[in-house]
Amino acid sequence: MAKDFAKAFYKSKKWQDCRQSFIDERTLIDGGLCQICHKKLGYIVHHKVMLNASNITDASISLNFDNLMFVCKDCHDNLPGHGVGNKEPKKYFFDESGQIFPTPPLKKNCE
Known part of the structure; x- marks a missing residue:
């Protein structure tokens, strides 16, 4: 879920066009x-440099293909600051x- 400062950006035509263009390029490269x-x-277009309130208006960060990655949800959730993969797993159940009982070790989906 986008943070409040980013909601307008993710709904913008500039981002939607950039995102689709990046997905189209990745589809041509490797399907x-x-x-x-x-x-x-891929499922999510991820910003390598995380967007924040001070850099979201900088197109060299927010709209630059060099700062984007097309990743599946599982891999995205395991990136720092995103999703469930960064929470410490429960040790017992x-x-x-x-x-x-001790919780068995989790297998990562993207390995």
Whole structure:
């Protein structure tokens, strides 16, 4: 979910056109595969330099193909500052009968 300062930017025609053009280019290059895992189709156009209130109006950051990546949701969620992949996993869980067990290690989807 976009932060408040970024909502207007992500709805703008400039961003929508840039995003679609980037996806079209990636589709021509490799069929639109995730640029991290190269296994799944891209789903999100990610800014390598995260947008913030002071750089969002700088087109060399917000609209520059060199600062964009087309990534699948799983890889995006594992990037710093994005999604669930950056939370520390729970170390224990309870089964249906209330017994406590260590949580098995998670397998990353993009490996």
